[in-house]
Amino acid sequence: MKERILIIGSSGQIGTELVMELRKIYGENNVIASDIRPSSKDVMSSGPFETLDILDEQLLRTIVKKYKVTQVYLLAALLSATAEKNIELGWELNMRSHSHVLDLAKDGLIKKIFWPSSIAVFGPTTPKENTPQYTVTEPNTVYGITKQAGERWNEYYFNKFGVDIRSLRYPGLIGWKGAPGGGTTDYAVDIFHQAIKYGKYKSFLAENTVLPMMYMPDAIRATIELMEAPAKQVKIRSSYNLSGISFTPKQIAEKVSKYIPNFEMTYNTDFRQVIADSWPSSIDDSHAKKDWDWEAKYDLEKMTSDMMKNLKKQYTISA
Ligand code: NAD
Ligand code: AKB
Numbered sequence: 001m002k003e004r005i006l007i008i009g010s011s012g013q014i015g016t017e018l019v020m021e022l023r024k025i026y027g028e029n030n031v032i033a034s035d036i037r038p039s040s041k042d043v044m045s046s047g048p049f050e051t052l053d054i055l056d057e058q059l060l061r062t063i064v065k066k067y068k069v070t071q072v073y074l075l076a077a078l079l080s081a082t083a084e085k086n087i088e089l090g091w092e093l094n095m096r097s098h099s100h101v102l103d104l105a106k107d108g109l110i111k112k113i114f115w116p117s118s119i120a121v122f123g124p125t126t127p128k129e130n131t132p133q134y135t136v137t138e139p140n141t142v143y144g145i146t147k148q149a150g151e152r153w154n155e156y157y158f159n160k161f162g163v164d165i166r167s168l169r170y171p172g173l174i175g176w177k178g179a180p181g182g183g184t185t186d187y188a189v190d191i192f193h194q195a196i197k198y199g200k201y202k203s204f205l206a207e208n209t210v211l212p213m214m215y216m217p218d219a220i221r222a223t224i225e226l227m228e229a230p231a232k233q234v235k236i237r238s239s240y241n242l243s244g245i246s247f248t249p250k251q252i253a254e255k256v257s258k259y260i261p262n263f264e265m266t267y268n269t270d271f272r273q274v275i276a277d278s279w280p281s282s283i284d285d286s287h288a289k290k291d292w293d294w295e296a297k298y299d300l301e302k303m304t305s306d307m308m309k310n311l312k313k314q315y316t317i318s319a
Pocket of ligand 2: 079081143171
């Protein structure tokens with residue numbers, strides 16, 4: 001069966017990269033990008049794009065029917081820091097978008113859904129080290145609460161209506177192609193840009209705050225591998241733990257210094273420190289490894305080298 005894929009939230013950090021990868025695999029015209037704002041030049045010029053506010057359920061259904069969509073990747077959301085500043089919109093957007101997409105599958109309009117969860121599903125009472133798949137989840141941010149409720153929705157729709165939903169608890173994602181959209185882990189992307197442009201960076205997280213992170217090529221590969229895995233191998237329908245690299249602001253600053261001599265890192269924590277303190281520092285992803293052969297490829301060294309190489313090139317070209 002020919003797959004037609006709709007990406008909702010294609011202009012964000014993940015969508016910018018995921019659309020291009022999926023177009024390589026499924027064909028440019030079979031991957032429809034959509035967002036409330038235009039996407040990157042590459043996304044806009046390489047295939048179909050629709051302006052879509054995911055809160056508009058009728059328009060969503062019109063677009064799904066127009067393109068005979070079979071799969072939806074729902075990436076539109078407010079991330080942790082932005083949602084804390086606008087809790088009503090955080091709840092409204094993150095929950096209603098999810099229901100709209102789940103109901104497409106329940107009503108037989110689409111066959112498969114990808115919906116990302118996050119390490120934000122965990123909270124201060126969760127074991128911090130090597131956080132297990134099944135453990136206490138008492139998130140204390142509006143973003144985390146929407147991810148936890150979303151995971152429960154996933155399992156409910158799978159069990160009750162047979163909806164083929166697949167999900168990953170992404171750690172903080174780091175990439176050079178798209179800008180991060182308002183999360184607590186954004187510092188680990190900003191540091192590269194500021195280091196190249198100004199030789200210095202003021203971190204909003206404290207120097208010894210360890211968080212789970214992942215380089216974007218690993219995250220994109222994990223997403224596509226999970227979506228392409230045979231249904232019987234996808235044993236967890238709430239959301240899979242996923243692990244890449246754990247590091248502190250101080251450790252990434254040391255790596256950056258190798259490429260930017262005299263790089264200067266200072267620290268001035270804000271409300272995002274409290275969010276970071278409630279999250280795990282490392283993740284046990286043994287279920288993903290066992291069920292669909294997941295394995296991360298990038299460590300801190302390899303990621304830093306690739307980020308530096310690509311961003312330096314990008315800034316030279318745009319100078
Ligand atoms: P992002 O903020 O970069 O992108 C979200 C996109 O959604 C934006 O382009 C925005 O314009 C769009 N959007 C907002 N409101 C919309 C609406 N009403 N209708 C349609 N589009 C709308 O986010 P991202 O980093 O690409 O994250 C995508 C998903 O992955 C989110 O669910 C997020 O929680 C999850 N996630 C991301 C990370 C990360 O580090 N990037 C980590 C864990 C989980
Ligand atoms: C955020 O910081 O909000 C995201 C996430 C880990 O979910 N990057």
